[in-house]
Amino acid sequence: MVKLAKQGHLVVRLKGGDSFVFGRGGEEIEACIEAGIPFEVVPGVSSSLSVPAWRGIPVTHRGISRSFAVISAFHADLTPAKIPDVETVVVMMPLHSLGSVRSRFLEAGWDPSTPCAAIQSGTLEGEREVLSTLERIDDDLAQAKLASPILVVVGQVVGWAKEHRELLQRVVTSKAGRHQA
């Protein structure tokens, strides 16, 4: 990116994933700064919010959740992050970290019966969702054999969303030919 920009090109780096949510967008900006290259950031749709939304799970909902946080277990040391004191937590993670993250929730005083949804390949063809609770999620995921990475939504908004699972369908996007589900 730096090399091409220095040659006078206008360089667009189009990335999958949200570069600013556990991506390396900041590091790429640092490279631009170091080289004195002007840049801008054109935001896209972030899976951290869009995958829950696509599954009909609002990260905030009146009377149920007035704040949400996004954490990850993708760190150099793979230590799960501390669990923030909010109503809805979105965890972006490799599957093998799940057990330890679940322990953190329980240690942080979350009710073991808190609903959670684990989503693999959200919005894509291989999309799968497992609805569970904090206490049962390890067993449920082992049984369902989801593939890494997954996104897990933890909070009462998932319980709320369970109520409408029969009506959640691909209505518009399938007519638009994007999905044949």
Next chain:
Amino acid sequence: MVKLAKQGHLVVRLKGGDSFVFGRGGEEIEACIEAGIPFEVVPGVSSSLSVPAWRGIPVTHRGISRSFAVISAFHADLTPAKIPDVETVVVMMPLHSLGSVRSRFLEAGWDPSTPCAAIQSGTLEGEREVLSTLERIDDDLAQAKLASPILVVVGQVVGWAKEHRELLQRVVTSKAGRHQA
């Protein structure tokens, strides 16, 4: 929406703002459930993440922030939410709530020197940004006369982003004719 759907139409409700981040998306789904209408949610770009990104502020950045939360002061009782224990907090709020939210940060033990950025009309023509700190933000915003609503990013990632302000430009989108800034 319910009325048209019951007439057999395929109804698309196109909304500005993220319906699931302090919007009423959940309530609209409840109306569909009550009427037995199948629905889907097509996610878009959420200002809660895209406005910080557009301003070159990564909500997570290696070594600085490994979690973020989004809170609001837009509640029926206008009581500011509690401040979550994360590295970066995005506050979506009417301007007049700022003083009380700021107090909550300080009461929650945040360092008064923590950098913050207040952004009005992010990505739009009337976009304005005020870079400040928790202790000075009330005065700085009073002086800058921003208009409500604003989005405030609080955390060391803002201090990091201050370093590149000279290089943050409208490079691509201005060439695409979208902005003439």
